[in-house]
Amino acid sequence: QRLELMVSATRKCGGVYLYSNQKGCDGGRLYFDGGAVIVANGRVLAQAPQFSLQDVTVITATVDLDDVRSYRASIPSFGIQAVDHSSGSGGGADQYLLDCLDTYILPRDEAHNAAMMRTTTPKDALQYSTPEEECCLGPACWLWDYLRRSGAAGFLLPLSGGADSSSVATIVGAMCHLVYDACQEDDADKYDAQVAKDARRVCRQADDWVPSSPQEIASHVLHTVFMGTVNSSEATTSRAKRLGAAIGSYHLTVPIDLMVDAVIKVFTLTTSLTPQFESRGGTMTEDLALQNIQARLRMVTAYLFAQLLPWTRKRSGFLLVLGSANVDEGLRGYMTKYDCSSADLNPIGAISKGDLKKMLVWASERYGHDVLAEIAGAPPTAELRPNATGSDEMAEHSQLDEDEMGMSYEELGWFGRLRKLSRCGPVSMFRKLCVTWSHLPAAQVAEKVKRFFFYYSINRHKMCTLTPSYHAEGYSPDDNRFDLRQFLYNSKWPRQFAIIDKLVSETKTDNDDKAKEE
Numbered sequence: 001q002r003l004e005l006m007v008s009a010t011r012k013c014g015g016v017y018l019y020s021n022q023k024g025c026d027g028g029r030l031y032f033d034g035g036a037v038i039v040a041n042g043r044v045l046a047q048a049p050q051f052s053l054q055d056v057t058v059i060t061a062t063v064d065l066d067d068v069r070s071y072r073a074s075i076p077s078f079g080i081q082a083v084d085h086s087s088g089s090g091g092g093a094d095q096y097l098l099d100c101l102d103t104y105i106l107p108r109d110e111a112h113n114a115a116m117m118r119t120t121t122p123k124d125a126l127q128y129s130t131p132e133e134e135c136c137l138g139p140a141c142w143l144w145d146y147l148r149r150s151g152a153a154g155f156l157l158p159l160s161g162g163a164d165s166s167s168v169a170t171i172v173g174a175m176c177h178l179v180y181d182a183c184q185e186d187d188a189d190k191y192d193a194q195v196a197k198d199a200r201r202v203c204r205q206a207d208d209w210v211p212s213s214p215q216e217i218a219s220h221v222l223h224t225v226f227m228g229t230v231n232s233s234e235a236t237t238s239r240a241k242r243l244g245a246a247i248g249s250y251h252l253t254v255p256i257d258l259m260v261d262a263v264i265k266v267f268t269l270t271t272s273l274t275p276q277f278e279s280r281g282g283t284m285t286e287d288l289a290l291q292n293i294q295a296r297l298r299m300v301t302a303y304l305f306a307q308l309l310p311w312t313r314k315r316s317g318f319l320l321v322l323g324s325a326n327v328d329e330g331l332r333g334y335m336t337k338y339d340c341s342s343a344d345l346n347p348i349g350a351i352s353k354g355d356l357k358k359m360l361v362w363a364s365e366r367y368g369h370d371v372l373a374e375i376a377g378a379p380p381t382a383e384l385r386p387n388a389t390g391s392d393e394m395a396e397h398s399q400l401d402e403d404e405m406g407m408s409y410e411e412l413g414w415f416g417r418l419r420k421l422s423r424c425g426p427v428s429m430f431r432k433l434c435v436t437w438s439h440l441p442a443a444q445v446a447e448k449v450k451r452f453f454f455y456y457s458i459n460r461h462k463m464c465t466l467t468p469s470y471h472a473e474g475y476s477p478d479d480n481r482f483d484l485r486q487f488l489y490n491s492k493w494p495r496q497f498a499i500i501d502k503l504v505s506e507t508k509t510d511n512d513d514k515a516k517e518e
Contacts, residue, residue, distance in 0.1 A: 167359060
């Protein structure tokens with residue numbers, strides 16, 4: 001949008017537009033993407049790359065100011081203003097007229113004069129980054145800036161084989177590709193000595209080390225751990241392993257059933273009661289507790305391995321734990337507090353599920369990792385309950401996220417934008433969605449809105465402990481910086497829900513009356 005504004009402004013009025021921007025992580029959730037550009041008379045003359053690991057990028061262009069005068073003279077409205085101004089009818093003073101009588105070229109050597117007399121730099125094609133590129137390369141640059149400045153030896157990622165954790169792994173893989181390109185001395189356009197120096201320091205390598213591939217960099221900085229239980233499917237286990245191999249991460253498969261059983265035994269010894277899953281005769285309270293203990297033990301395991309893996313590999317330093325909860329799950333509260341959503345950094349915490357899946361398909365084509373397209377097409381699942389799909393080892397898990405949430409990720413995107421960007425409460429959101437989702441009856445829209453606000457209100461407290469995330473989406477629920485609303489609500493919303501019920505009743509009455517008339 002900013003590029004279009006600069007091009008349109010100079011095309012409309014003529015002139016030269018020099019745009020400069022900061023680059024890198026500001027020590028918080030924001031990333032400044034650079035993208036300097038020079039525009040003259042609606043034409044892009046030079047443009048810096050939007051996502052680059054270089055601290056400073058310089059672009060140059062030759063501009064003939066006579067082209068600007070000629071361009072403005074060709075616009076009739078400017079001609080009329082100039083005539084009025086020079087005749088005095090415009091009410092202005094003569095000093096506002098452009099006078100170039102004293103302009104002259106300083107005497108220099110012939111080479112310099114030849115350079116000064118060059119014509120305007122030829123028009124360059126305007127380069128746009130697709131949303132998929134921005135979702136991948138923006139967080140990748142953000143992570144590299146954070147990694148090199150924090151002094152850490154790399155990242156540890158709990159990799160489940162699902163879309164969210166696989167997206168984080170893909171982003172780190174893209175970071176490794178950017179670092180690899182910047183370390184190649186034979187490529188003058190991309191080589192950067194500072195990036196190469198930082199890469200050697202982070203990877204704990206010698207001063208003359210040059211990585212042979214992005215996978216070699218990933219083997220040093222990215223550690224992925226699949227923490228499976230008896231409830232995990234072979235399909236996700238296989239995807240996690242294949243993705244780790246494709247990116248080049250140091251991958252481990254760590255069963256945590258012993259830890260889960262130990263915690264349950266402690267509870268049984270204390271209370272003489274043993275909780276059961278709902279499918280095995282237990283209550284929903286027992287079922288949720290058994291799911292949550294698996295999720296929380298994964299966080300504990302992740303931090304244990306983050307501290308000790310460098311030691312086991314005979315290396316110094318520590319690892320930063322990466323989280324993988326997307327913006328829609330945070331908004332709905334569909335996560336376990338202090339599970340793998342709790343980490344040191346979360347590069348996808350403000351990116352929607354739909355955008356992540358599109359990014360996986362794009363990255364599959366960009367980097368040649370076919371497993372990413374497979375992951376994007378798989379149904380989202382937590383795999384915390386016993387699988388009910390049968391004995392087929394490679395079958396998808398029966399526990400599906402959208403079924404448990406009672407809403408789709410696409411619907412969550414609508415709820416998030418209306419709640420935050422449009423500042424809608426339950427009633428105004430219902431009214432807007434009745435128009436947007438006109439294919440659904442009003443009663444069904446009301447049910448969806450009520451369900452969202454119920455879970456939003458009872459889970460709002462989880463937003464107070466969200467992992468710091470790369471800021472990308474306008475409806476980020478991050479309580480710490482971008483959403484300072486209260487975290488205690490009346491989950492029944494009595495007044496708002498009563499108004500919605502009244503509107504549904506009126507809509508039904510109107511529809512019945514129309515049916516009688518027909």
